[in-house]
Each structure stands twice: as structure tokens, then as C-alpha cells.
Amino acid sequence: MAHIDYYFATLSPFTYMAGTRLEEIAGECGATIAYKPLDVAALFGRTGGTPPKDRHPNRQEYRLQDMRRQASLVGLPINLKPAFWPTNPAPSSYAIIAAANGGGGDMGVLVHAITRAVWAEDRDISQDDVIRDCLSKAGFDPALADADMLGSAETYAANLEEAVSCGAFGVPFYITETDERFWGQDRLGDLHAHLMDNL
Template sequence: MPQIDYYFSTLSPFTYLAGNRLEELAEKHGATIAYKPMDIIALFPRTGGTPPKDRHPSRMEYRMQELKRAAKKTGLPINFKPAHWPTNAAPSSYAIIAAQLSGGDVGPLVQGFLRACWAEEKDIATDEVVREVLGTAGFDPSLADSGLLTGAEIYAANLEEAVNRGVFGAPFYITDTDQRFWGHDRLDDLDAHLSGAL
């Protein structure tokens, strides 16, 4: 059974615009997904990147054009300048880690946090929003209070692992054969790879 290590940030608009396509591909190919939320702001300087706010204007303009095109293609609602972005991604990431350790279906939870940030104008750093998203995705809202130390440790470990495995942005997918795919627009390539065509 193939495994996909999924490195992402709950602050990433391109991760949001991937929707549930990764989960659909995993089901199609009988693959498992290891969800690995990471601190993307800390990742950028360690892998030659620059946080969005510090990029050259031409890169900022291109990023916005890409976001608008991607939103049209996916049909997902998005606020290109959300009220609560950037925010602290740690609370939502810890909740995802706790949920994954509890054995539930984490895909809808990840998408719930991304949607809250990019379409619903909610601050995913607040306890109220974290609990709400957990509950909506079918998890016990009290997971927001449990395993915070473990969540912090795994969140930090995910960043180190990402750096060591060649991750430099989000979303980033790595197969168990070390094939790497960066960006929501590489999911077709991941599909072809899992099919044996690429």
C-alpha cells in the first residue's frame, strides 16, 4: 500500500485550493496519508525561500494572479486578503496532530481549518475557532486542550523532517519511493505517478 507524506501549512492558500483532491487520489490508489503540518514561515528561510510579505512586488503580483486563476479552476470560495492572515498556525496544527493520533479521518479537519482561514474570515489561532472546526469535522472539541506538549514536539519535528527531505513550500507531497510533488497543481502528476504512468 503506497503512502503519501503530506507536508502543509494551515496558512497556505494553495493548500486550501487543493481541496480534497489528495484524499480522493489516496482512495483511488489505496494509499495512506500521513498528515504533517509544519511551520512554513520558519521553513522558508531555511530552504531558500522568502515569506510572502517580504517578496519582491513582481512575485507578489504573480502570486495573486495564480491564486485567482486557481480559485476559478477549483470553484472554491476564497478571500484573497483574509482578515486573520497571517496568524499563529500552531493551535490549528496541534489540533490536527491530536486528531491524527486519535485515529480519526483528518482530511476534513485540515480542510476545515483552511476554509476557516481563507473563506470564512475566522482566526484559526483562537481556541473558539479551533474547537468549532474540530467539532464540525466530527472530533471532540476537547482535543484542543489535550496533547499540547506532544503537538508542539511533533510540529517542530515535522519542520526538521521537511527540511531534511527537501520540502520547501506547501502543499508538498512525498511518496514512499521519494517522489516529490510541490503544489496543488501537481496533483495530476502525483495521480499519474501512483498509476505507474509517470
């Protein structure tokens, strides 16, 4: 069975713009998904990237144009300057890890609900009430927002180390069980084609 390690960040607009297409692709191709939220700023620092705020103005301006176009292509609303970005991504990431361990809901819906809260709803995903609401919307027990936070913190840190060792350098990043790597929501079509070719 095909498998996808999915490295992403809850603050990433490009994770948001992936929507639930990964889950649709995995369902069509019979693939499993391991959800691995991580600290994208730390990933950039470890792999030669530059945080958006530190990029040349030309790159910053292009990024905003690209975000607008990409969101339009997939039919998603986007606020290019959200009220709560950046914010602390750890609490929402811990909740996703707890949800993956606890089960009972839809992981794709959860990740999209959290990223949508940032990029379309101007909500602060570092806040417990926002996280609980996203958990509920995805069919999870909202109490997972506070479940095993120490264990989730350890997994969150381990996800970063694993991503670096596996060749990831940005988000969203998809790696198959055969070490095929795909960077960006705009490469989901390529991932789909690869999985279909190997059914």
C-alpha cells in the first residue's frame, strides 16, 4: 500500500491552499497519510530558507501575488494580511498530533479548518477556543486540545528532525514510501500521477 508522509505547518498559506486534495488523492489511490506538523521557521533555518519577513521586497511582493492567484485557482478565499499571522503555531500543531493519536475524526478536515481559521477567518490559532472549535468541526473531541501536550511537543520536535533528514525544506511537503518528494500544494497533481502510475 502506498504511504505519504505529510510535512506541513499550521501557519502556512500554502498548506491552507492544499485544502483536502491530499486526502482525496490518497482515497483514490489507496494510500495512507501520516500527518507531521512542524515548525516551518526552524525548517527554513535548518535547510537554507529565509522567513517571508526577511526576504527581499521583490520576493515578498511576488509571494503575495502568487498566494492570491493560487487561492483563486482552487476557489478558496484568502486574506493576504491576516490579523493573527504570525502567531504561535505550537498549540494547534500539538492538537493535530493528539488528534492523529486519538482518532475519531477527519484529519484532513482538521488541518484545513485550522489553516482556514488563519487565512480566511482572521482567527488566532494559538487560542484554546479556536483550536477546540476546529477539533469539533472535524469530528474530534475538543478536549484533545489539551491532551498529552508533553508527548505532542516531543513529536512536534521530532517531526522537524525527521523532515530535515528525509530531504524536506518547505511546506507542504509530501514524501512517499519510495522516497519520491513533492514540494508545494501545486505539486499535488504530480503526486497523484505518481501514485496512479504505481497502483
